[in-house]
Amino acid sequence: MKANPGGQIDxxxxxxxxxxxxxxxxxxxxxxxxxxxxRRIGKTTVIKxxxxxxxxxxxxxxQDLERCHSAAEFAMAVYKEIHQFLSQKGKVxxxxxxxxxxxxxxxxxxxxxxxxxxxxQWKDVLTRAVEDLIHExxxxxxxxxxLWDEMPFMLANIRDREGEQTAMEVLDLLRxxxxxxxxxxxxxxxxxxxxxxxxxxxxxxYGNSPVNDMAAIDVxxxxxxxxxxxxxxxxxxxxxxxxxxxxxxxxxxREADCFPFYIHHIVKALxxxxxxxxxxxxxxxxxxxxxxxxxxxxxLHYRERIPIYYREDQKAVFLILDExxxxxxxxxxxxxxxxxKGASAFDDRERLLRLLSLMERDHYLxxxxxxxxxxxxPLICRWWTINRGL
Ligand SMILES: Nc1ncnc2c1ncn2[C@@H]1O[C@H](COP(=O)(O)OP(=O)(O)OP(=O)(O)O)[C@@H](O)[C@H]1O
Ligand SMILES: [Mg+2]
Numbered sequence: 365m366k367a368n369p370g371g372q373i374d375x376x377x378x379x380x381x382x383x384x385x386x387x388x389x390x391x392x393x394x395x396x397x398x399x400x401x402x403r404r405i406g407k408t409t410v411i412k413x414x415x416x417x418x419x420x421x422x423x424x425x426x427q428d429l430e431r432c433h434s435a436a437e438f439a440m441a442v443y444k445e446i447h448q449f450l451s452q453k454g455k456v457x458x459x460x461x462x463x464x465x466x467x468x469x470x471x472x473x474x475x476x477x478x479x480x481x482x483x484x485q486w487k488d489v490l491t492r493a494v495e496d497l498i499h500e501x502x503x504x505x506x507x508x509x510x511l512w513d514e515m516p517f518m519l520a521n522i523r524d525r526e527g528e529q530t531a532m533e534v535l536d537l538l539r540x541x542x543x544x545x546x547x548x549x550x551x552x553x554x555x556x557x558x559x560x561x562x563x564x565x566x567x568x569x570y571g572n573s574p575v576n577d578m579a580a581i582d583v584x585x586x587x588x589x590x591x592x593x594x595x596x597x598x599x600x601x602x603x604x605x606x607x608x609x610x611x612x613x614x615x616x617x618r619e620a621d622c623f624p625f626y627i628h629h630i631v632k633a634l635x636x637x638x639x640x641x642x643x644x645x646x647x648x649x650x651x652x653x654x655x656x657x658x659x660x661x662x663x664l665h666y667r668e669r670i671p672i673y674y675r676e677d678q679k680a681v682f683l684i685l686d687e688x689x690x691x692x693x694x695x696x697x698x699x700x701x702x703x704x705k706g707a708s709a710f711d712d713r714e715r716l717l718r719l720l721s722l723m724e725r726d727h728y729l730x731x732x733x734x735x736x737x738x739x740x741x742p743l744i745c746r747w748w749t750i751n752r753g754l
Contacts, residue, residue, distance in 0.1 A: 365601035367635060369628035369660075370404070375416050378409055379597070379624070380590030384583055385410060389419045391579050392509060392549050396542055398575055399553035401583035402727040402741075404625040404662060407553045410583055411511045414551075423449060424509040429518035429554075435530050438518060439486035440476040442510070443493040447476075449508045455500040459492035487537055498545045510550040516558045523561070528568040531561070535574035542577060552578070559725055560673055585741075586624055591617035594624055598631040599641045606641035615643035619650045621743040629653065629661055654747050663747050666728070673726065677719055680710045684720075685728060685739075689749045694736035 365377050388410070391397050401407050415426040425445045432438040443464070447457045468479045469489070478485060497508060523531040542548055552558065558575065586594065595616035599606055606612045620626035630649055631641075639645040653660055671678045687703050688695060695703075697716065704710040720737060723729045730740040739745035748754075 365597045367598050367602055367628045367632035369625055369632055370662075373409065375413060378413050379594040380586045381406070381410050381413060383587070384581075385414055385417075388414060388551070388581060389422075391581065392422070392551065395577065395579050396548070396550045397552070397579040397581055398558060399551065399583055400557065400580050400725075401553075403555050403665060404623065405583055405585060406624050407555075407583050408513050409624075411513060411551060411553060415511055418509075421506055422509045423506045424511050425449070426511045426513065428513050430514040432518045433521045434486075434526055435522055435534050436478050436482060436486040438522075438534065439490040439493075440478065443489055444474065444476050445510070446493045446497045446508065450496065450500055453501070453505065455496075457493055457496040458500070459496050460489055463492050464489050484533070487533065490537060491541065494541050494545060494548060498547055501547075507547060507549065512550055512552050514554040515552040516554040516556040516561045519558075519561045520556065520564075523564065528565055528570065532565055532568075532570045532572070532574075535565075536572060539572075539574045539577065557726060559722075585622035586617075586627075588617060588622055591620065591622035591624070591627060595620075595627050595631065598628065599634075602631055602635045604631070604634055604639075604641040609641070611643055612641035612646060615646040616641075619646055619743070621741050623741075623743070626661055626743070633660075654750050661747075663744070663751070666744060666748070667751060674719070674722070677715070679708055680704055680716070680719060681723065681728075683707050683710075684723070684737075685748055686752060686754060688729070688737065688739055689745050689752065690754045692745070694732060694738040696736055700737065 368377070388397065388399075399407050399411070412426060415424045418424050427441060427445065429438065429441075432441055443457070443460055446460070450457055464476065464478075467482060467485050467489070469482075470477050478489070501507065519531045519534065522534060538550070542550070552575075562570075562574070585591070592613045596609055596613035599609060599612060599616075616627055616630050620630055630646060630653075633649045633653060634641055634645060637649065639649065654663075670681050674681045683704055684700055687700065697713070697720065700720070701713055701716055704716065710716070720729065724731060724740075727740050728744070729737050731737055739748070
């Protein structure tokens with residue numbers, strides 16, 4: 365197996381993930397779900413594997429919504445999938461088609477397009493297409509499962525192009541459709557946390573909780589044994605000489621915090637530098653990648669997104685992360701509050717609690733059973749220390 369950090373990987377190059385995928389399938393039987401997880405952890409890979417290896421009763425369809433820039437484009441993309449699904453069963457999307465045609469919509473080369481001035485008609489097409497899906501599909505038949513990657517990114521696109529109102533309407537309509545049609549299932553994920561889009565909409569007085577009927581499931585890094593297996597397969601695939609493959613694979617998995625993306629990167633870097641796979645070379649490669657100005661591991665976003673996500677609280681967030689990184693240990697809420705009071709004008713315990721829970725949702729922090737905070741990923745703590753010159 366060749367190292368391919370960030371690229372499209374073959375299904376047979378996907379290691380592990382059986383456990384989380386089983387949980388996802390079991391959950392889908394009951395409700396729709398949102399996959400939350402840190403960037404580059406392997407979310408897209410997980411849902412692509414679901415698409416290729418569906419369990420009985422489901423026909424999953426994978427849609428990368430990054431391509432949709434308007435609510436109408438989204439509605440048309442969903443309509444198209446429903447149309448294909450039903451056509452394969454010899455059924456038709458009668459309700460949606462009638463409305464779509466009456467609206468002056470056209471189908472060109474398998475793509476559906478509404479006329480420019482269609483306003484909010486996308487809602488009717490989407491609603492009718494879902495009605496067709498639910499009503500035309502017999503109870504015993506296979507069910508369509510939407511796997512929607514980059515949904516938050518699409519919502520941000522819609523918000524920026526068509527306004528907050530339209531982005532909210534997309535979320536509200538999807539929720540209403542889930543409520544009306546018990547059998548409708550969608551899996552939503554993406555590289556930006558959905559909660560950030562929701563909080564930007566809340567600032568525009570959007571008070572709804574449009575995903576509180578969906579299960580939230582976190583994709584963790586690989587299990588340690590799978591991370592070691594992936595590292596070993598990549599070292600072999602790249603034909604790197606290794607006096608002790610087991611020790612090398614172990615070191616790669618450990619240094620990468622079991623993130624498959626970083627495992628690919630380490631092996632690629634060993635290959636490019638012509639180094640043998642040994643624990644010493646692995647440590648050397650990681651140390652240099654963490655300080656590399658080109659940021660091959662795409663870690664800078666952990667720092668750069670803070671001003672955007674946390675705005676007026678950004679200073680407090682930097683201080684908290686600096687404190688936890690330089691302590692290389694844990695801290696209680698009171699200790700963090702005392703530190704913030706000493707270093708800034710921050711003096712609000714409730715606000716700190718809210719901030720800490722957001723930082724947990726953004727995967728910076730983890731809370732112990734006894735309530736002490738620390739960095740969630742040791743690797744990120746290490747990078748933060750280097751990057752911030754602590
Ligand atoms: N199970 C796996 N086995 C082997 N390699 C993997 C696995 N999961 C992820 N990878 C590697 O990590 C890279 C990133 O994975 P993926 O694109 O699925 O992450 P993501 O969480 O969807 O990222 P983003 O947050 O940018 O959307 C892949 O290109 C591949 O190199
Ligand atoms: Mg992805």
